[in-house]
Amino acid sequence: MSRRANQCPLCKKAQSADFKPFCSQGCKDRDLLKWLDEGYRLAGPAADYQDSIDRDERD
Secondary structure: OOHHHHEOOOOOOEOOOOOOOOOOHHHHHHHHHHHHOOOOOOOOOOOOHHHHHHHHHHO
C-alpha cells in the first residue's frame, strides 16, 4: 500500500485502526456531518422533489 492509502482522508494524519479510514472519532464525525449537511454530492440528474412526493402518495 502506498503511504497515501494510510492517511486520514480529511486531515492526512496516520489512520487509526479503531477509526479506519480516519485518524480519530473527530474526523469520523466531521465526515458524517458533511454527508448529512449535503456537503458531498453524487453526480447525476437533479431530483425532482414534487415527483418523489407524488410517488410516495401513490404507494
